[in-house]
Amino acid sequence: MVDREERHNVDFSRLGIFHFCVQLPKEQFASAIKRVEEFGGKVRMDIHRYHPEDDSKQAQMVYLEDPFGNLFEFYSHSYEDTYASDYE
Template structure:
């Protein structure tokens, strides 16, 4: 079987409107579907949500965005969403970040910070100092979700053995 393609990632936020503004402006994502309300009912989407969330979820708001290469980001706002930032428990099981690619990391970080996010690392780092221009940096959105940024594709960065002593 061939490798699967990545479709989208879902992110829960405390303020959907602010998140849509952040993600469309900080990362230039396309807004596919503006914030919309989903209700617990007998519709196809209502029944799908029953399967995922269980009985009694009631309602939520959702927006759909897309990256330049067609990978989606679903933003969710639930009525009981706590507006506190999640703890950075990187050692616990689960997804702790997602990664986007941009050749101009420094300018992208400035935009992220101007929109209420922050650079988590002290500086943009090079995988192969003095050899290749492959760079990376971790940032946070205004809600505490981690976004890693790469200057080059995942394949280029790791096909050369980024952690090998002889790289």
């Protein structure tokens, strides 16, 4: 993987859509990232796990970039599962 500075260098002044998100089944998460790289895309950050202290919650996300410079995001779980609260 490239170093952190290069992966996090994003031009926020670009006009248009900043990014979009694709929800993938957890089983396809790693292989989808690999396919993006095989087709000339880049991984723009380390894979983030939302609840690293809780093994029952495996939600992950990552930002990527296509060969044309467009950012997009992969989620391994639904938005509801990712941000659900266990507080009563």
